[in-house]
Amino acid sequence: MRLVQKLAQECSNGFKQVELRSKFSEMTFNTIMRMVSGKRYYGDDCDVTDVEEARKFRELIKELVALAGANNPGDFISVLRWFDFDGLESKLKRISKRTDSFLQGLIDEHRSGKGKHDTMIDHLLTQQQSHPEYYTDQIIKGLILVMLLAGTDTSSVTLEWTMSNLLNHPKIIKRARKEIDMQIGEDRLIDEPDISKLNYIQNIVYETFRLHPAAPLLVPHLSSEDCTLEGYKVPKDTIVLVNAWAIHRDPNVWGDDSMEFKPERFEKEGEANKLLTFGIGRRACPGANLAQRTVNLVLGLLIQCFEWERTTHEEIGMDEGKGLTVSRKIPLEAMCKVRDTFTTKTII
């Protein structure tokens, strides 16, 4: 909601150029950290009174995200590990110490009763009292870290890809807005319970999940036994990568228009079941539900409250960056303006 309010303030007097990547990223970090510790670390209205704590957190995250996406040549040529080629290992050790002490600080704050209540840390500390052998501080720190690494960039990258595609397809924005105006009206903003009524918005998100899965190779899996997959023998302890990106563009699976952005394809019953965006099985993404709610709601609000245009007449390029989570190569910029039927006051 703060993202939408800020955009409304920036773009209340006609079209204004906005950079979206940093906005989506700050929104997802604030959402996850609010759940975890009750704090927002980004924005002028961040509720961390200690400015130094907020600065430290933002710096840590910047380095963690950069290192999480780094390629390590030592993983492929083991001899390079003897020399810590390009210093990745020492950088990781340094950052892991700083991260550990930051997260321990958060846990201690909640343990002493100073932090906000009803957060993930509070609930885990309650579990620690009844099962101290399992819910150790180490486990709690690991859970916070995985929420931050797996639950932030993935959702913000998806939102950025969705908006990139929509800017190239104004007709799709129009149809989505029509659905919102019919189902919700113009007197109030979309809220979470409305999501299930907005089928076309859902299909836009599915189509983005298909063409731009945030983790295109999922997460590496290791075979625990010798097995055979579709006739291929996979020995025990083999690292298996699933190329969801390629499967999602395969014309044999999706038809001849598999490379086109067409949310309508998901009007066909059962199509969404073919998506592998969140993996499948026991190790599938446990945050899939939260991610879909967040992306659907934010997208719905962006279409409901604002008009969107490209910054130039040229189509938005779809070049991809590198990393475990694949974002656009160039951060997305767009022209944005509060819709005539909405006043900044309705939004704020």
Ligand code: HEM
């Ligand atoms: C659009 C957003 C997201 C995408 C595309 C995504 C995708 C994925 C994928 C592909 C995996 C690996 C599945 C596999 O290899 O089989 C995964 C694992 C995981 N995700 Fe997500 N995810 C998203 C959002 C989230 C959120 C919001 C959270 C939590 C707040 C989350 C937490 C996790 C965790 C903890 C794992 C590891 C599960 C395990 O190893 O058992 N993810 N996610």
